[in-house]
Amino acid sequence: MDQRHIDQALIDLASVDTDIARALPQIGTPAPRQRASGFAALLAIIIGQQVSTEAAAAIRGRVETALAGVTAERLLAADDQVLRDAGMSWRKIEYANGLARAVLTNTLDLHALAQMPDGDAIKTLSSMRGFGRWSAEIYLMFSLQRQDIFPADDLALLVALGRLKRLEQKPTPKEARNLVEHWSPYRSAGSLFLWHYYRGAPA
Template sequence: MELTPELPTTFNQENFHEICDQLAEMDADLKSVLEKYGYPPMWTRPNTFETLVHIILEQQVSLASALAALNKLREKTKTLTPETLLLLNDEEMRACYVSRQKAAYLRGLALSLQNGETDLTLFPSLPDEKVREKLIRLKGIGHWTIDVYFMFVLQRIDIFPLGDLAAINGTKRLKNLPAATKEEVLEITNHWKPFRTVACMIIWHFYLSRTGVAAAPVF
């Protein structure tokens, strides 16, 4: 009896294009994206406090606005760490374009890291459900934020962020289903298992190439 090779749980520079090719064999529409636009960038971010700050800042605002706020925080703190962020008062946070609500989220994250309740260095070795369980406890970190963290930081291979409008709208456009519900989009994405993260990157690549936006959807 032959053993089935164990599927990878993460993607990397060595297997990224191979996974794209496998998805192209699974779905003719994804294949058409690769043929027309080439492989998507392999978008990643480091596993740092600053990265989680950036993702929180990106919630429900434009990418440009989030990056402007992040750059202001970098400029103000010199090195953006839990310790330096916690030194900023409300007025300084506002001057960095950070709303009162998001300032509370960032301080909560900073305190959790500072007191050891959250340890980012442990997450790469933990299963998805354990990481989600730990992060969802933090105020201001919901499933979209966690999905983005899984995809771009931990490089987990089978995540599709249903809370991401570019992912949803890109899928609808690719499949020519403008009126599809989220449930119907989810059903489509189920056919891309166990490589939904990379499929989503192909979708983003398609969406950005079509709209002419020269930036990753969550960067």
């Protein structure tokens, strides 16, 4: 999703959602978020789980340095202690090794994944240890640039949606999906807007 797509998508969303129409002039449109696809991107998602953005970036940098480049082959060839010293938890190292083995044995076919419909791709990734629905949706949205994804398990999205909709409390993931169902086929742009709103909404 480039800036032009996001801008047009939000114009369309504003035409069907009065809350977006109200908020869009206040905070403007978000910038694109584009990431590479493949093993390194999936490993980055594992590393980023339940840690701050800053901590995740630091750990990713140390892992990349320790492996002299992130590939499935290099990760499996490295001693687990090397990854632990870079800041990964033992549980995340277990997930990373499982991911690397799945990629190398083609149990997880990354090329085929990129060709799958959203639902099938999410199901395939979610079957991997260490990958829940949120992780799969983040990969589809940012690495595969799918345009109709709403990661409803994301806390910031739920808080932002509750504020945008002027609810007394944040919605549950199920409630959130229902609230944004009419945003299809632009739910990815809507998600980007909610993250933008979360950080910059007027008090």
